[in-house]
Amino acid sequence: xxxxxxxxxxxxxxxxxxxxxxxxxxxxxxxxxxxxxxxxxxxxxxxxxxxxxxxxxxxxxxxxxxxxxxxxxxxxxxxxxxxxxxxxxxxxxxxxxxxxxxxxxxxxxxxxxxxxxxxxxxxxxxxxxxxxxxxxxxxxxxxxxxxxxxxxxxxxxxxxxxxxxxxxxxxxxxxxxxxxxxxxxxxxxxxxxxxxxxxxxxxxxxxxxxxxxxxxxxxxxxxxxxxxxxxxxx
Ligand code: APR
Numbered sequence: 001x002x003x004x005x006x007x008x009x010x011x012x013x014x015x016x017x018x019x020x021x022x023x024x025x026x027x028x029x030x031x032x033x034x035x036x037x038x039x040x041x042x043x044x045x046x047x048x049x050x051x052x053x054x055x056x057x058x059x060x061x062x063x064x065x066x067x068x069x070x071x072x073x074x075x076x077x078x079x080x081x082x083x084x085x086x087x088x089x090x091x092x093x094x095x096x097x098x099x100x101x102x103x104x105x106x107x108x109x110x111x112x113x114x115x116x117x118x119x120x121x122x123x124x125x126x127x128x129x130x131x132x133x134x135x136x137x138x139x140x141x142x143x144x145x146x147x148x149x150x151x152x153x154x155x156x157x158x159x160x161x162x163x164x165x166x167x168x169x170x171x172x173x174x175x176x177x178x179x180x181x182x183x184x185x186x187x188x189x190x191x192x193x194x195x196x197x198x199x200x201x202x203x204x205x206x207x208x209x210x211x212x213x214x215x216x217x218x219x220x221x222x223x224x225x226x227x228x229x230x231x232x233x234x
Contacts, residue, residue, distance in 0.1 A: 002079070010026075012093075012172040013172070017063040018091060042142055053109060054127060057123065066217045067217040069094055070221075073094075076099055085103065090109045092110055117136040121134055169223075184204055199214065
């Protein structure tokens with residue numbers, strides 16, 4: 001049966017109303033990465049970092065999944081082979097759109113992490129810097145987000161999935177950040193058909209055999225209907 005592995009980036013949540021990172025008015029035009037998305041930034045000013053993620057958590061809670069999120073959930077429910085969603089996003093729109101078992105390789109806004117003992121617990125809507133860890137009591141709560149310079153989560157299982165993929169799709173990611181930007185090449189090596197969904201060619205666009213240009217809410221919905229029809233007919 002056909003295994004489908006899907007990588008998503010900020011572009012899949014754009015039509016829900018969440019900012020992407022590298023658009024002209026994106027998050028990295030408004031904030032310095034080193035200030036809000038590195039361990040050093042957190043050590044230097046934990047309140048700035050915690051407040052940055054509090055704002056993103058509030059924004060994510062106030063928007064809804066779009067047709068692209070829902071299409072991927074439909075694919076997972078109706079396709080008779082395995083469907084794996086690996087997301088770089090930290091919002092919960094895939095889950096709220098109906099996807100199960102989403103792999104958040106960059107962490108999730110819904111998670112809190114203890115910088116002292118690595119304990120994890122559900123994040124409050126508004127985290128305060130210096131919140132106490134419920135396990136060890138250290139005043140070291142941080143957002144459970146993978147920052148630059150830190151290792152993404154579940155790398156071994158991510159690469160296992162890529163090595164087993166028959167179809168690899170990347171949706172709404174600029175291909176600027178590794179290891180995710182290298183996934184298409186990895187899937188091709190395993191013999192997967194690779195397809196990119198974006199408004200424009202990404203930085204690793206040449207790694208894809210197929211391109212579907214346009215807003216994900218349209219292109220992904222059309223693709224899922226095709227795949228369900230074509231693949232399940234075999
Ligand atoms: N439909 C499809 N693609 C879209 C849409 C849309 N409606 N809107 C934007 N895009 C595309 C853009 O063309 C761009 O290629 O989504 C991509 C967003 O790119 P980035 O802002 O770089 O976001 P992403 O690729 O997810 O960033 C990867 O970088 O900063 C780190 O940890 C952060 O997870 C993030 C990682």
